[in-house]
Amino acid sequence: MKTIKQTADVVVAGGGTAGHIAAIQAVRAGVSVSLIEASSMLGGTMTDGGVFMPNHWHSPTQPVVQGIGWELFNHSKQIEGLRVKSMKERYGVDTPGYYSNINVPIYASVAEQAAVEAGVEIHYHEFIGEIVQEGNFWIITSYARGIKRITKCREVIDCSGDADVTRALGLTVDKSPKRQPGTLEYRIEGIDMQQVWEGEVQKIYEKAMEEGELEKGDWAYFGIYPFQWYLQMGGHNSTHIYSCDTSDADGQTKANIEGRARMLRMYQFVRTKIPGAERAVLKTMYNRALSREGYRVVGEHIVTESEFMTAQPYEDAVCNAFNYIDMHNEDNGCDEIFHDSMELLPTVPFRSLIPKGSNRITVAGRILSADRTSLAGIRAQCTCMAMGQAVGAAAALAVRRGTYSRDINVEDIIALTKEHGAVEPNRARKKEYA
Ligand SMILES: Cc1cc2nc3c(=O)[nH]c(=O)nc-3n(C[C@H](O)[C@H](O)[C@H](O)COP(=O)(O)OP(=O)(O)OC[C@H]3O[C@@H](n4cnc5c(N)ncnc54)[C@H](O)[C@@H]3O)c2cc1C
DSSP, X not given: OEEEXXXXXXXXXXXXXXHHHHHHHHHHTTOOEEEEOSSSSSSGGGTTTOOOOOOOSBOSSSBOOOHHHHHHHHHHHHHTTOOOOOGGGSOOOSSSSOOOOOOHHHHHHHHHHHHHHHTOEEEOSEEEEEEEEETTEEEEEEEETTEEEEEEESEEEEOSSXXXXXXXXXXXXXXXXXXXXXXXXXXXXXXXXXXXXHHHHHHHHHHHHHTTSSOTTSSTTTTTSOTHHHHHHTTTTOOOBTTOOOSXXXXXXXXXXXXXXXXXXXXXXXXXXXXXOTTOEEEEEOSSOBOSOOOEEOBSSOBOHHHHHTTOOOTTEEEEOOOOEEEEOSSSSEEEEOOSOTTOOOEEEGGGGSBTTOSSEEEOSTTSSBOHHHHHHXXXXXXXXXXXXXHHHHHHHHHHHTSOGGGSOHHHHHHHHHXXXXXOOOOOOOOOOO
């Protein structure tokens, strides 16, 4: 194994939803950035994992997240030859916000190109194993096939989705014994929906469940939507893996195997039992099963459900977090809790991106410091990207000023992210939450 020693101002752990934006923001602010990503592309859950639906660039009333994520989204749409509709051109929807899909191969390539052009040093197929402190530096050891890399850096940003760096440092994290189910994303194509009658396919599905041909979770939302919905989606984002825990390789392997077994069972059922699906083809399967929640960092502030639902105004808000609470479960599939008004705009305080009692480490994405109910709203992709941009800015400013990211003034973080297109976070409203 080759040992490579190098230095970087900032190391970003994980180039997923939050991490690729953090890296681009930091490097654009003039510091050197090494991005270590365990898989083979940027974007994480939104690309490699096949959840290609970033929520929410805007609410029905205002833009809520823009910045580097929005820039990449627009660039990828331009390559597809699609015009992105402005907020005012889109139709109102019952649920808050608007869904926008990305094209996975294009977005992942556009994001990679932007990172490389900006000067991010990307290391794919590599994972962070150890981290120790040496004076004012971190010494990070990462492993890849044939490579042991030792990187000396000033700031580290944990965007691993499972708090790998925070845990390796022995900082406090939390993991609920009861967690949301995970999912393996795939898509069945070629179902002739004109042949599908909702009542009939519902009965066929229920009989298959009774007879044990299918298992609970193969169709995740049995308690809230008819089975026809699964067919319309071609199974995409429609199954649950109840004991999914991707925080280590054994858990990831187990979830992959269960996810694929569920996928194959459903495909065989659909093709042989559903009228109109005789020629259905299992066309797409994404690389790995995904967790909706795992480890959460215990930070300098823990965002609570009540704060999220009342859009608690934080003095140190660094980005907006517009979304409803989307709590997946085993009982009926999913519980959704909406804000009283679509005018309410929750935010993310900087303190929830700083592990408690730490220096020179920040976090972003679904590992932020929040209770599990509020996390079920904050974890939306646009919010993850906006958090990534904020901590990328904080790390860069800290290196430039020879100080710690935690000591960077929030106004300076906001000013820097705004230079890169970000929306100013809401710091205005408060409402009682029963
Ligand atoms: C099934 C599912 C459906 C969802 N649906 C939606 C939706 O419709 N809309 C929406 O907005 N949000 C949705 N979400 C939520 C959202 O996708 C996630 O919360 C968000 O993508 C998490 O971003 P992240 O950056 O925290 O993690 P990720 O995007 O998962 O990125 C983490 C990255 O870190 C890498 N990594 C992990 N450990 C290491 C290590 N030790 N060293 C190096 N790299 C490492 C991983 O390979 C990965 O690329 C969904 C989530 C799931 C699981």
